Amino acid sequence: MERLPPRFFVTGTDTGVGKTLVCAVLMSGLEAVYWKPVQSGEPGDTEWVQGATGLPAARFAPETYRFRLPRSPHEAAARQGVEIELDAFCPPRAARLIAEGAGGVLVPLNDRQLMVDLMTHLGLPVLLVARSGLGTLNHTLLSLEALRGRGLEVLGVVVNGPRDPANEEGITRYGQVRVLAAVEPLFRLDPEGLREAYRRCFGGGG
Ligand SMILES: Nc1ncnc2c1ncn2[C@@H]1O[C@H](COP(=O)(O)OP(=O)(O)OP(=O)(O)O)[C@@H](O)[C@H]1O
Numbered sequence: 001m002e003r004l005p006p007r008f009f010v011t012g013t014d015t016g017v018g019k020t021l022v023c024a025v026l027m028s029g030l031e032a033v034y035w036k037p038v039q040s041g042e043p044g045d046t047e048w049v050q051g052a053t054g055l056p057a058a059r060f061a062p063e064t065y066r067f068r069l070p071r072s073p074h075e076a077a078a079r080q081g082v083e084i085e086l087d088a089f090c091p092p093r094a095a096r097l098i099a100e101g102a103g104g105v106l107v108p109l110n111d112r113q114l115m116v117d118l119m120t121h122l123g124l125p126v127l128l129v130a131r132s133g134l135g136t137l138n139h140t141l142l143s144l145e146a147l148r149g150r151g152l153e154v155l156g157v158v159v160n161g162p163r164d165p166a167n168e169e170g171i172t173r174y175g176q177v178r179v180l181a182a183v184e185p186l187f188r189l190d191p192e193g194l195r196e197a198y199r200r201c202f203g204g205g206g
């Protein structure tokens with residue numbers, strides 16, 4: 001796909017906005033490796049993407065940190081007596097990489113650092129997944145400010161959920177950002193359904 005670079009980081013305006021779903025759609029159309037650097041809660045997003053896409057294990061890198069509790073990484077780590085360290089993150093060397101954050105942009109990793117610091121540490125450009133519906137303008141604009149305030153390159157926004165053209169226009173206008181794709185509710189979360197969604201939402205080749 002022309003519009004996305006080979007390696008990028010997928011973040012979201014909140015937890016549960018559809019980052020993993022969008023990663024599964026992208027993985028179905030791009031020859032990329034998926035990497036979830038910090039996983040809180042089981043089963044993990046890696047297993048979900050692998051199960052839904054049916055892609056081979058070689059397309060999935062192991063998480064750097066994996067915690068049992070479905071809580072913010074700083075808390076999930078502390079409960080297991082672990083402190084997350086940025087230097088421990090070593091991104092896979094794959095030519096094409098899709099890294100998925102946990103929660104949103106300012107989720108704490110430890111007492112000093114936030115998810116956005118991991119993005120900076122990795123040096124990857126960022127794709128922001130946002131809800132399509134009411135409330136998304138505020139969350140999206142806040143997230144864009146936080147990303148840009150730290151000098152991160154924002155590739156664009158993917159809106160997820162029932163189509164809302166006025167919100168898409170609002171994101172473009174007030175956020176000065178491209179809406180790269182709109183992913184509508186999918187009824188087939190299987191390899192063929194996801195490949196179709198990729199073609200429909202992101203168009204064309206790999
Ligand atoms: N477009 C969609 N069609 C169908 N189901 C969806 C869609 N978007 C999200 N979902 C479902 O909503 C739930 C939350 O989405 P998802 O797990 O992708 O969020 P997330 O942003 O990755 O959350 P987390 O912060 O936990 O990583 C999942 O069960 C997912 O399958």
Ligand SMILES: [Mg+2]
Pocket residue numbers: 019020021045100
């Ligand atoms: Mg996820």
